Amino acid sequence: MLSVDDISAASKAPFSNAEFNKSIAARGVSSSELICLPPSAGWFGPNEEGKRVVKVHCFSNQGTPNFYMRPIEGLVMTVDLDTLEVLKFSDTGRDIPIPKSTDTDYRYTAQKKEPQMEPLNPISIEQPKGPSFRLEDGHIVNWANWVFHLKADHRAGLVISRVMVRDSENGELRDVMYKGFASEFFVPYMDLDESWYFKSYMDAGEFGLGISALPLVPLNDCPRHSYYMDGIFATPDGNPFVQPNMICLFERYAGDISWRHSEGLLTDFQIREARSKITLVARMAASVGNYDYIFDWEFQTDGLINVKVGLSGMLMVKGSPHQSLHQVPNQDAMSGPLISENVIGVVHDHFITFHLDMDIDGANNSFLNVNLVKERSLPGESPRKS
Numbered sequence: 583m584l585s586v587d588d589i590s591a592a593s594k595a596p597f598s599n600a601e602f603n604k605s606i607a608a609r610g611v612s613s614s615e616l617i618c619l620p621p622s623a624g625w626f627g628p629n630e631e632g633k634r635v636v637k638v639h640c641f642s643n644q645g646t647p648n649f650y651m652r653p654i655e656g657l658v659m660t661v662d663l664d665t666l667e668v669l670k671f672s673d674t675g676r677d678i679p680i681p682k683s684t685d686t687d688y689r690y691t692a693q694k695k696e697p698q699m700e701p702l703n704p705i706s707i708e709q710p711k712g713p714s715f716r717l718e719d720g721h722i723v724n725w726a727n728w729v730f731h732l733k734a735d736h737r738a739g740l741v742i743s744r745v746m747v748r749d750s751e752n753g754e755l756r757d758v759m760y761k762g763f764a765s766e767f768f769v770p771y772m773d774l775d776e777s778w779y780f781k782s783y784m785d786a787g788e789f790g791l792g793i794s795a796l797p798l799v800p801l802n803d804c805p806r807h808s809y810y811m812d813g814i815f816a817t818p819d820g821n822p823f824v825q826p827n828m829i830c831l832f833e834r835y836a837g838d839i840s841w842r843h844s845e846g847l848l849t850d851f852q853i854r855e856a857r858s859k860i861t862l863v864a865r866m867a868a869s870v871g872n873y874d875y876i877f878d879w880e881f882q883t884d885g886l887i888n889v890k891v892g893l894s895g896m897l898m899v900k901g902s903p904h905q906s907l908h909q910v911p912n913q914d915a916m917s918g919p920l921i922s923e924n925v926i927g928v929v930h931d932h933f934i935t936f937h938l939d940m941d942i943d944g945a946n947n948s949f950l951n952v953n954l955v956k957e958r959s960l961p962g963e964s965p966r967k968s
């Protein structure tokens with residue numbers, strides 16, 4: 583895993599390299615406007631064996647905090663993390679302009695015009711008696727029929743363990759899951775270029791989801807009556823530090839129905855039974871470089887656990903010599919669509935794997951995969967036609 587110290591040292595390493603300084607000067611870029619980052623460590627052959635090696639690429643932050651939209655394309659340094667030496671210097675994009683900063687600032691205060699939609703009236707969900715969950719020892723969550731342990735983790739971000747649900751008939755606690763967490767991400771970009779082939783991020787194992795989870799913004803990230811939990815991690819030199827408010831816990835009511843039934847059309851029973859759906863959510867948002875992953879572990883009173891991952895933030899884009907599609911001689915050769923002047927959105931996937939150690943009514947569980955297959959009825963077998 584790359585530590586915060588590794589990342590900061592690697593991002594500074596190019597500036598003491600003469601070739602690098604020459605190249606950025608030739609592009610008319612000042613070193614004060616550059617932000618350099620190691621995108622993904624990976625492993626690319628035996629000549630990296632026994633070394634801790636990262637690639638470093640750079641962006642210009644001139645005119646925008648959204649430097650991700652202004653890549654210095656084709657400029658890649660391979661840096662040894664132990665010696666901070668530039669092992670390899672690759673400069674293939676001198677003819678590719680740095681995309682403009684115009685309209686790239688995403689901050690609310692920087693928006694020049696109001697969004698073209700009818701404004702929404704204020705909305706809020708009342709909990710006059712406060713939330714219904716209760717915490718023991720700061721980590722054991724009790725809510726409705728659920729009991730589980732919730733903690734922050736440097737690598738996985740959020741870990742749910744010893745999950746139990748109370749039997750509604752006899753009140754006994756029944757095991758559901760021993761432990762669950764996001765075990766890894768894999769984000770390969772579909773571009774084989776010298777400056778792109780290594781962009782195949784493993785965000786949990788290389789950077790750490792917990793260490794990337796900055797404090798949540800009350801009322802915007804999590805609703806009123808949320809409980810906020812800190813993460814306590816270690817710095818690279820072993821000192822503890824607090825990552826404040828990195829997990830929030832809240833009850834969600836989105837106006838949905840959990841269960842209903844009506845009678846009256848066919849019988850004399852006049853029944854209108856409906857119960858509102860209230861769930862409990864444990865949330866974390868990891869800002870891994872340009873992307874923000876929002877993790878929601880949602881508990882339903884019917885015994886279901888939903889895990890949802892939302893993706894937000896900025897794209898990792900590629901600089902292009904072309905300003906419009908008309909200038910592109912062979913569009914099929916591009917690794918993604920031209921999304922703005924001189925900007926390609928490289929096609930890629932985000933794969934997320936989970937460690938789910940289920941203990942449903944004990945440890946003796948099995949996994950069954952069900953696939954329904956269509957079967958034709960034989961003539962004379964059944965009057966069913968469809």
Ligand SMILES: [Cu+2]
Nearest residue numbers: 897930931932
């Ligand atoms: Cu993406």
